[in-house]
Amino acid sequence: MAKEGVDMTEETEYMIDRNAGKEAVNVESPSNAKEMRAVVLAGFGGLNKLRVSKKAMPEPQDGEVKIRVKACGLNFLDLMVRQGNIDNPPKTPLVPGFECCGIVESVAENTQGFEIGDRVMAFLNYNAWAEVVCTPVDFVYKMPDDMTFTEAAAFSLNFVAAYMMLFEVASLREGMSVLVHSAGGAVGQAVAQLCSTVPNVTVFGIASCFKHTSIKDSVTHIFDRNTDYIQEVKKICPDGVDIVLDCLCGENTGKSLSLLKPLGTYILYGTIGQCLSIFSMCDTCKVNPIKLYEENKVIAGFSLLNLLFKQGGCNLVKSAMDKLLSLYEQKKIRPVVDSLWALEEVKEAMQRIHDRGNIGKLILDVEKSPTPLMANDSTETSEAGEEEEEPEGDNDSKERMPFIH
Ligand SMILES: NC(=O)c1ccc[n+]([C@@H]2O[C@H](COP(=O)([O-])OP(=O)(O)OC[C@H]3O[C@@H](n4cnc5c(N)ncnc54)[C@H](OP(=O)(O)O)[C@@H]3O)[C@@H](O)[C@H]2O)c1
Numbered sequence: 001m002a003k004e005g006v007d008m009t010e011e012t013e014y015m016i017d018r019n020a021g022k023e024a025v026n027v028e029s030p031s032n033a034k035e036m037r038a039v040v041l042a043g044f045g046g047l048n049k050l051r052v053s054k055k056a057m058p059e060p061q062d063g064e065v066k067i068r069v070k071a072c073g074l075n076f077l078d079l080m081v082r083q084g085n086i087d088n089p090p091k092t093p094l095v096p097g098f099e100c101c102g103i104v105e106s107v108a109e110n111t112q113g114f115e116i117g118d119r120v121m122a123f124l125n126y127n128a129w130a131e132v133v134c135t136p137v138d139f140v141y142k143m144p145d146d147m148t149f150t151e152a153a154a155f156s157l158n159f160v161a162a163y164m165m166l167f168e169v170a171s172l173r174e175g176m177s178v179l180v181h182s183a184g185g186a187v188g189q190a191v192a193q194l195c196s197t198v199p200n201v202t203v204f205g206i207a208s209c210f211k212h213t214s215i216k217d218s219v220t221h222i223f224d225r226n227t228d229y230i231q232e233v234k235k236i237c238p239d240g241v242d243i244v245l246d247c248l249c250g251e252n253t254g255k256s257l258s259l260l261k262p263l264g265t266y267i268l269y270g271t272i273g274q275c276l277s278i279f280s281m282c283d284t285c286k287v288n289p290i291k292l293y294e295e296n297k298v299i300a301g302f303s304l305l306n307l308l309f310k311q312g313g314c315n316l317v318k319s320a321m322d323k324l325l326s327l328y329e330q331k332k333i334r335p336v337v338d339s340l341w342a343l344e345e346v347k348e349a350m351q352r353i354h355d356r357g358n359i360g361k362l363i364l365d366v367e368k369s370p371t372p373l374m375a376n377d378s379t380e381t382s383e384a385g386e387e388e389e390e391p392e393g394d395n396d397s398k399e400r401m402p403f404i405h
Contacts, residue, residue, distance in 0.1 A: 037052055038095045039095060039097070041096050044082065049092075050082065050346055050347055050350075058133065058134040062108050065104050065107050065135065066132060067102040067120060069100045070153075071149045071152065071153035071340075072364040073100070073361060074349050074363065074364055076272060081096055082096065095130055096128070097127065097129035097364075098123060098124055101153050102120065103118070104117060104118040104120055119147075120140050120141060121143055124139065138314040141318070150337055150363055151337070154360070155328070157304060158361065163324055165269060167320075168320070169265065169300050172201065177237055179203075179244045180192070180204070180244075181252065182206070182247055184207040184360075186358070187247065187269075188205065188207070190333070191245060193333045196332075204220065205219035207223075208356050209224045209226075212224070221233075233259060240261040242264045243265050243266075244259060244265075246266065253268065257299070262295065262297070267302050268300070337363060338358040339363070342369055
């Protein structure tokens with residue numbers, strides 16, 4: 001069982017150094033600072049490729065706003081990026097992160113609708129894990145007055161992806177049934193909440209056993225990912241389910257398709273179980289189109305980041321975001337936050353996702369100082385100098401880690 005290694009030298013440098021907090025304080029006043037702190041991925045690989053460094057202060061170009069970041073979302077995808085385990089990985093060094101929130105600090109030309117002082121959340125095509133970001137207004141959304149920065153950092157990616165899959169790809173309607181993998185994760189919990197906004201929807205959640213007590217009220221039925229959940233679901237719904245949301249791929253694809261009702265929709269939206277750089281095509285999930293035709297099944301894919309940054313889908317996303325913000329204001333949805341971490345604690349945060357420990361979303365809180373106790377914890381549990389590339393630990397017997405944040 002592989003475990004992500006944590007480089008002890010770096011931990012000492014970034015986690016235990018009590019000056020780390022002061023470094024943040026010493027950054028010049030926002031208006032004239034030439035530098036800012038950011039998480040930098042020096043190269044693809046293990047946790048020791050991550051560090052917090054000073055970077056040149058970005059300035060907004062035409063159509064962009066400059067945001068003083070308060071908090072950033074940490075997603076499973078960020079672990080895959082760290083490993084270079086994505087399609088067409090960008091060049092390193094890079095600043096990771098696809099979403100953040102904060103306060104607009106300046107605006108360039110052609111940024112109508114936004115002004116200095118606005119509280120906003122934003123998608124970025126990398127570069128989100130920094131004290132300051134600049135991004136086109138097409139990817140920026142105003143936060144509701146009562147939304148906290150922690151909630152905003154946990155909102156955009158998970159809820160927009162969940163909403164578009166359920167309502168725009170699969171047309172979720174009253175009385176339908178939905179099966180979702182990783183139900184205790186950030187996307188899984190967003191899916192469960194959105195399903196509860198439609199009458200009489202049955203949600204089957206698959207998750208590690210130790211999460212069941214915490215999340216059982218968010219779904220209708222919950223199964224351990226190591227049980228034969230296909231048979232369990234069929235005992236309840238002999239005809240199968242209307243929608244399967246699969247973020248695992250691999251052997252799950254065939255199993256999930258077998259569980260679909262006629263006219264049911266299977267959506268692949270992640271590849272946790274697959275290594276894209278090794279498998280250009282996944283042999284276990286070959287689909288025969290004739291069988292789809294004969295069985296009346298729909299197979300779909302969804303990638304929010306591709307829709308936003310490669311396929312010009314920002315208006316579609318904006319309209320989904322408007323509906324989600326309305327649901328938030330009606331108090332029908334609320335992001336589930338697992339834990340907050342300082343930028344300097346990004347390695348520990350990633351380790352927590354890798355270890356399947358999170359329930360809901362992990363947040364990088366830009367104003368948080370690293371917790372010395374965490375440094376000691378990480379020192380005790382990490383193997384010095386080991387650099388492990390694959391997050392593949394199968395922590396079947398793992399209990400939820402005691403959590404001290
Ligand atoms: N397509 C899109 O637009 C889009 C947008 C956002 C996220 N995603 C995808 O959605 C999935 C969930 O993302 P998230 O950020 O919300 O993560 P998450 O669900 O909060 O955390 C990952 C969870 O995945 C499960 N898991 C299954 N196999 C695992 C493995 N080998 N290693 C670690 N965890 C494993 C674990 O839950 P259990 O042990 O309980 O199963 C773990 O807690 C990811 O595949 C991500 O790439 C896609």
